[in-house]
Amino acid sequence: MDWINNVQFFTYVGVILSSIGTTLALSLASFSIATIVALLLSFIEIFGPRPLVKAVEWYVKIVRGIPLILALFMFYYGLPRVGFPLPPLYSAIMGIALVDSAYQEQLFKGAIEGVSERQVEAAYAIGLTQWEVFRHVILPQAFRIALPGWINEFSMVLKDSSIAYAIGVTEIFTQAVHVAHVIADYLRPLLIVSLIYLCICYPLSQISSRFHKGLVEMGMMGS
Amino acid sequence: MLNNILYILFNYGSALEVGLRHTIIITVTSYFTGLVVGLLIAVLRVYGGRWIRGVLGILVEIIRGTPMMVQLFFVYYALPEIGLLLNPVAASIIAIAINSAVYQSEYIRASISAIPYSQFESALSIGLTKSRAVLTIILPQAIRVATPALVNEAVYLFKYSSIAYFVTAPELMYIGKFIGSRTFLYVEMYIVLAAIYVATSIVLTELAKVIERRYVIPGLLKSKA
Amino acid sequence: MKVDLLVVEDLWKFYGKEVILKNVNFNVEKGETKVIIGPSGAGKSTLLRCINLLVRPDRGRIVLDGDVITERRDVHNIRSQIGFVFQHFNLFNHLTAIDNVLLGLIKVKRLSREDAMRKAKEALLSVGIAEDLWRKYPAQLSGGQQQRVAIARAIAMDPKIILFDEPTSALDPELIWEVLNVMEKLSRNGMTMIVVTHELGFAIKVAHEVMFMDGGTIIEKGLPEQILLNPRSERVRRFMERMWYLYSMDRKFWRSENAK
Numbered sequence: 001m002d003w004i005n006n007v008q009f010f011t012y013v014g015v016i017l018s019s020i021g022t023t024l025a026l027s028l029a030s031f032s033i034a035t036i037v038a039l040l041l042s043f044i045e046i047f048g049p050r051p052l053v054k055a056v057e058w059y060v061k062i063v064r065g066i067p068l069i070l071a072l073f074m075f076y077y078g079l080p081r082v083g084f085p086l087p088p089l090y091s092a093i094m095g096i097a098l099v100d101s102a103y104q105e106q107l108f109k110g111a112i113e114g115v116s117e118r119q120v121e122a123a124y125a126i127g128l129t130q131w132e133v134f135r136h137v138i139l140p141q142a143f144r145i146a147l148p149g150w151i152n153e154f155s156m157v158l159k160d161s162s163i164a165y166a167i168g169v170t171e172i173f174t175q176a177v178h179v180a181h182v183i184a185d186y187l188r189p190l191l192i193v194s195l196i197y198l199c200i201c202y203p204l205s206q207i208s209s210r211f212h213k214g215l216v217e218m219g220m221m222g223s
Numbered sequence: 224m225l226n227n228i229l230y231i232l233f234n235y236g237s238a239l240e241v242g243l244r245h246t247i248i249i250t251v252t253s254y255f256t257g258l259v260v261g262l263l264i265a266v267l268r269v270y271g272g273r274w275i276r277g278v279l280g281i282l283v284e285i286i287r288g289t290p291m292m293v294q295l296f297f298v299y300y301a302l303p304e305i306g307l308l309l310n311p312v313a314a315s316i317i318a319i320a321i322n323s324a325v326y327q328s329e330y331i332r333a334s335i336s337a338i339p340y341s342q343f344e345s346a347l348s349i350g351l352t353k354s355r356a357v358l359t360i361i362l363p364q365a366i367r368v369a370t371p372a373l374v375n376e377a378v379y380l381f382k383y384s385s386i387a388y389f390v391t392a393p394e395l396m397y398i399g400k401f402i403g404s405r406t407f408l409y410v411e412m413y414i415v416l417a418a419i420y421v422a423t424s425i426v427l428t429e430l431a432k433v434i435e436r437r438y439v440i441p442g443l444l445k446s447k448a
Numbered sequence: 449m450k451v452d453l454l455v456v457e458d459l460w461k462f463y464g465k466e467v468i469l470k471n472v473n474f475n476v477e478k479g480e481t482k483v484i485i486g487p488s489g490a491g492k493s494t495l496l497r498c499i500n501l502l503v504r505p506d507r508g509r510i511v512l513d514g515d516v517i518t519e520r521r522d523v524h525n526i527r528s529q530i531g532f533v534f535q536h537f538n539l540f541n542h543l544t545a546i547d548n549v550l551l552g553l554i555k556v557k558r559l560s561r562e563d564a565m566r567k568a569k570e571a572l573l574s575v576g577i578a579e580d581l582w583r584k585y586p587a588q589l590s591g592g593q594q595q596r597v598a599i600a601r602a603i604a605m606d607p608k609i610i611l612f613d614e615p616t617s618a619l620d621p622e623l624i625w626e627v628l629n630v631m632e633k634l635s636r637n638g639m640t641m642i643v644v645t646h647e648l649g650f651a652i653k654v655a656h657e658v659m660f661m662d663g664g665t666i667i668e669k670g671l672p673e674q675i676l677l678n679p680r681s682e683r684v685r686r687f688m689e690r691m692w693y694l695y696s697m698d699r700k701f702w703r704s705e706n707a708k
């Protein structure tokens with residue numbers, strides 16, 4: 001195979017890379033929205049009144065069951081039916097944010113609940129109020145506990161953004177498929193796009209496991 | 224709206240059934256293939272030689288670092304270029320199984336390392352060989368520790384198998400889209416699909432809790448500092 | 449004149465239908481060190497948790513320095529006047545040693561940063577934690593060091609009383625000594641303390657009174673020598689015999705050494 005030396009190869013790389021902005025915008029936007037929603041929901045599930053807790057539980061149960069493709073279709077084809085058409089990119093952002101909010105909610109809830117009972121008891125024992133215990137002991141520890149998973153979750157969203165291909169968002173995967181159609185060869189575009197995903201996901205996964213290791217060493221988490 | 228939903232269920236019920244059957248076939252086959260391969264990868268990555276560990280490590284990072292979509296397209300569209308032509312269902316099963324094997328191997332590997340080394344030592348001390356110690360002492364514990372994650376993976380695959388839609392495998396999503404295009408009742412169709420996926424995943428999750436409760440080892444790895 | 453700093457009257461605690469504490473009564477004088485001994489499940493931890501209101505008693509009164517704390521609603525204010533030292537140290541994992549001490553001083557006592565700093569350093573030095581350890585995280589300290597930081601965290605708050613719940617039972621033998629040493633010094637300097645411990649040497653040497661708990665109530669109390677060497681009740685005598693066997697100490701040795 002001599003295509004590494006092929007000038008055309010680099011043209012493909014360029015074409016595919018030209019859509020990296022869309023991929024990043026799509027991932028970052030949906031991920032941030034999901035984080036905000038998930039934070040709110042997890043606080044409600046842990047500290048809220050009973051009926052709201054039940055509501056959040058059902059939200060998570062239902063949303064976790066919906067395949068991402070279906071979520072995208074629902075936003076893209078469903079919203080126009082109720083008179084609220086959204087362009088593909090925005091539909092994709094909403095769809096991914098919706099599905100990911102359920103996953104992040106569980107991550108945050110688990111982190112808050114993962115703060116050791118003993119830490120909380122010691123905090124009360126020095127005379128902190130409920131809010132202060134939350135603010136100075138639970139929150140900082142829960143943040144550190146959630147961090148590795150949160151970083152991994154971003155990788156998940158980044159990779160899942162390729163499903164936006166289903167509704168024609170031209171992110172890098174869609175672009176790779178387009179190139180494949182044009183040159184009638186899937187192998188090269190797929191390798192290129194894989195490499196791009198790897199270049200982002202691999203460092204993130206390394207950072208995540210560094211944080212995780214730190215947590216274990218600080219005694220905030222079993223190995 | 225309700226009329227339309229009933230219309231779909233009435234006229235296309237058997238088509239949906241076919242779709243559901245394929246979804247289940249793809250999910251179950253790829254999940255269990257993934258479990259077996261994942262177990263193998265995990266054990267080799269913990270107890271294997273340097274080379275095996277290195278190669279598997281790279282493989283795992285590559286699969287984890289790329290979307291399942293890319294893997295699916297690779298199997299279905301790129302493999303024919305090197306002479307391996309697969310039908311849509313087979314391609315989906317292979318792609319999903321590979322992806323799942325890697326994730327499941329990570330869950331199992333994490334739980335193997337969560338089993339204290341003293342367990343291994345005490346297994347050796349009663350005269351077991353290394354491989355028997357791993358098989359009879361370490362793995363049974365590790366699998367149980369990993370059970371929640373492994374079961375979650377099954378629920379996840381059930382809905383993620385919908386990406387087989389992209390390679391025209393006649394599973395739920397594909398059939399749904401097909402019915403939608405025949406009847407122009409897209410939204411109603413999506414509601415039906417969502418109901419099927421959500422209901423199944425809730426049932427599976429509840430089932431998972433029962434399994435977890437049965438297999439959890441009382442007190443193991445529960446303590447926190 | 450002797451002043452009662454802490455009065456516990458007719459204290460009861462239930463978990464469901466199970467009685468955990470029943471009719472517990474005792475007083476602690478200012479500057480007194482009280483040791484509580486008793487078998488596992490006797491309710492010793494529950495008693496200490498009730499005193500600083502981490503657990504709400506179901507019946508009875510606790511009076512701290514003239515203040516009926518069981519009737520107070522601002523429990524955090526009460527807790528800030530009572531130190532608590534846990535079996536497993538319970539230092540805040542995300543904070544350095546000195547920040548562990550500072551948290552209460554700044555957030556509860558609302559001291560200025562400098563004042564808090566001065567107090568924290570003083571407390572850490574008094575338990576023998578030198579400057580090179582101040583910026584270390586709990587996970588980087590030995591068990592004995594962690595427990596001494598935990599004691600510093602308690603004393604820095606200028607509590608009226610400190611409660612110790614088996615402070616040395618999670619420690620290796622050679623680390624036990626350094627912690628007991630700090631506690632002994634604290635007691636000699638006039639701190640009022642209640643200590644749940646099985647360290648008989650400490651009890652004999654430091655305690656002003658020993659109380660023996662079983663089945664959720666105090667079944668015997670008296671001078672350390674009397675409870676540890678000459679208990680009246682059969683139950684206590686059996687327990688103490690086993691304890692002495694475990695510590696393999698010669699009872700006669702203690703009797704002669706400590707005879708007043």
Ligand SMILES: Nc1ncnc2c1ncn2[C@@H]1O[C@H](COP(=O)(O)OP(=O)(O)OP(=O)(O)O)[C@@H](O)[C@H]1O
Pocket residue numbers: 463468486487488489490491492493494495
């Ligand atoms: N939160 C709780 N819920 C139910 N029962 C409890 C709770 N906390 C303690 N108990 C029960 O109360 C009894 C007394 O417990 P406690 O921890 O006070 O005993 P202890 O004397 O400190 O024993 P140990 O020496 O083991 O620390 C035990 O039977 C225990 O099972």
Ligand SMILES: [Mg+2]
Pocket residue numbers: 492493494613614
């Ligand atoms: Mg106890």
